[in-house]
Amino acid sequence: MNQNDLINTRNATMDEAREEMANLLEARPANYSLPQPLYNDPQMFRVDMEEVFQKEWLFVGMTSEVPNKGDYFTVEIGQNPVLVVRDADGSVNAFHNTCRHRGSRICTEHRGKVANLVCPYHQWTYDLKGNLLFAGTEMGDAFDMKEHGLKKAHTKTAGGFVFVCLAKNEPEGDFDEFLETLEEYMEPYDVENTKLAVESNMYEQANWKLVIENNRECYHCAGNHPELLNTLLEWDDTNDPRASDEFREHCAAQAAEWDAEGIPHEHRSFGPGLRNRIVRMPLKKGTHVMTLDGEAGCKKLLGRVKNPSLGSMRILHLPNSWNHMQSDHFIVFRVLPISAQESIVTTKWFVHKDAVEGVDYDVARLRQVWDATNEQDRILGEENQRGINSIGYQPGPYSETFEFGIVNFMEWYSETVQKNLKG
Numbered sequence: 001m002n003q004n005d006l007i008n009t010r011n012a013t014m015d016e017a018r019e020e021m022a023n024l025l026e027a028r029p030a031n032y033s034l035p036q037p038l039y040n041d042p043q044m045f046r047v048d049m050e051e052v053f054q055k056e057w058l059f060v061g062m063t064s065e066v067p068n069k070g071d072y073f074t075v076e077i078g079q080n081p082v083l084v085v086r087d088a089d090g091s092v093n094a095f096h097n098t099c100r101h102r103g104s105r106i107c108t109e110h111r112g113k114v115a116n117l118v119c120p121y122h123q124w125t126y127d128l129k130g131n132l133l134f135a136g137t138e139m140g141d142a143f144d145m146k147e148h149g150l151k152k153a154h155t156k157t158a159g160g161f162v163f164v165c166l167a168k169n170e171p172e173g174d175f176d177e178f179l180e181t182l183e184e185y186m187e188p189y190d191v192e193n194t195k196l197a198v199e200s201n202m203y204e205q206a207n208w209k210l211v212i213e214n215n216r217e218c219y220h221c222a223g224n225h226p227e228l229l230n231t232l233l234e235w236d237d238t239n240d241p242r243a244s245d246e247f248r249e250h251c252a253a254q255a256a257e258w259d260a261e262g263i264p265h266e267h268r269s270f271g272p273g274l275r276n277r278i279v280r281m282p283l284k285k286g287t288h289v290m291t292l293d294g295e296a297g298c299k300k301l302l303g304r305v306k307n308p309s310l311g312s313m314r315i316l317h318l319p320n321s322w323n324h325m326q327s328d329h330f331i332v333f334r335v336l337p338i339s340a341q342e343s344i345v346t347t348k349w350f351v352h353k354d355a356v357e358g359v360d361y362d363v364a365r366l367r368q369v370w371d372a373t374n375e376q377d378r379i380l381g382e383e384n385q386r387g388i389n390s391i392g393y394q395p396g397p398y399s400e401t402f403e404f405g406i407v408n409f410m411e412w413y414s415e416t417v418q419k420n421l422k423g
């Protein structure tokens with residue numbers, strides 16, 4: 001076979017995978033877990049990468065991680081290294097972290113600060129807008145510097161959240177409306193004046209969809225999350241039909257306080273499968289934040305917050321993030337796929353930028369509950385994956401009352417992939 005034949009064979013294999021994906025999703029009963037290949041097959045994973053992670057808006061981090069000019073962090077979206085950097089004009093830019101010379105990664109650290117972006121291989125140098133400034137003296141007369149700037153990824157920021165999109169064209173939809181709401185709901189926290197207290201990167205041997213499925217239900221909470229359940233109410237909404245009168249009274253009392261303080265709390269959601277969703281939920285009566293004992297994790301409250309009991313404002317962004325905003329600290333979660341059966345879950349804890357470690361907050365205490373919860377969820381995800389890999393696996397039913405969040409996720413996933421496959 002010559003090179004073209006080889007490329008054609010490869011394309012034909014991907015075309016088959018795309019067709020198989022479309023057929024599997026088309027035939028999928030809405031309230032059942034997915035067929036096995038969608039959780040473990042490498043070709044299906046490539047379709048997920050191409051149709052979801054390389055086309056949709058993804059949460060990557062917070063603007064307060066890059067407070068000053070030249071601050072950057074890096075992130076790997078599947079096989080795509082991306083760098084997020086603060087420009088001199090204050091904007092946050094994202095680029096493919098791959099040199100326009102011969103493709104080396106440019107920023108090799110997880111985070112750092114630079115004046116310019118210098119490739120470690122042959123020192124091609126780019127400014128913070130991605131323009132090529134220097135390529136040595138040996139590239140010949142015909143070489144055009146302007147044609148060799150870094151490739152940009154679309155970037156949007158709102159309420160301190162940074163989203164990137166690797167597609168050529170941004171996806172259509174109501175993402176901007178979600179961002180406006182995010183801006184409004186995040187206002188009390190003054191995110192620009194927060195700092196990263198600590199982060200964890202957890203490797204999980206499970207397909208990314210299993211990580212999200214696990215997060216979208218609390219059916220498993222009672223049996224697995226003793227630390228989290230000290231403070232977290234299992235319902236995902238204040239009007240859950242299963243909730244007791246006591247729960248409703250608690251919600252109403254909290255809502256009255258929040259209204260008086262101008263703290264947004266009402267449920268807002270956008271897109272198919274409530275893809276982007278914000279709701280503030282009270283925590284258990286008598287607890288303030290998600291620490292082991294429910295008492296503050298940081299003595300300095302965030303932004304203009306006065307009330308230590310702001311519950312947790314839950315922010316969901318499919319396909320890859322859920323978040324908990326509280327009075328004294330907030331926690332963001334990011335899921336990124338590595339392969340069909342591997343993912344990375346990154347958790348970051350933020351506090352007021354003037355809070356002093358060891359005085360106002362103790363990192364070990366701050367992270368305790370979600371470290372425990374993440375580890376419990378990792379084991380659940382990995383066991384879920386192992387069972388799904390069996391020839392004995394058969395898609396099983398989701399509970400309508402406990403697992404509607406997964407039904408929604410699957411609705412979004414299925415619609416999005418099918419739409420994107422059609423191009």
Ligand code: 3BY
Pocket residue numbers: 214215216217218221232322
């Ligand atoms: O709290 C969360 O992030 C979600 C909600 C329910 C289960 N899971 C722990």
Ligand code: FES
Pocket residue numbers: 099100101102103104119120121122123124
């Ligand atoms: Fe970057 Fe050569 S690959 S300078």
Ligand code: FE
Pocket residue numbers: 214215220221225373377
């Ligand atoms: Fe869990």
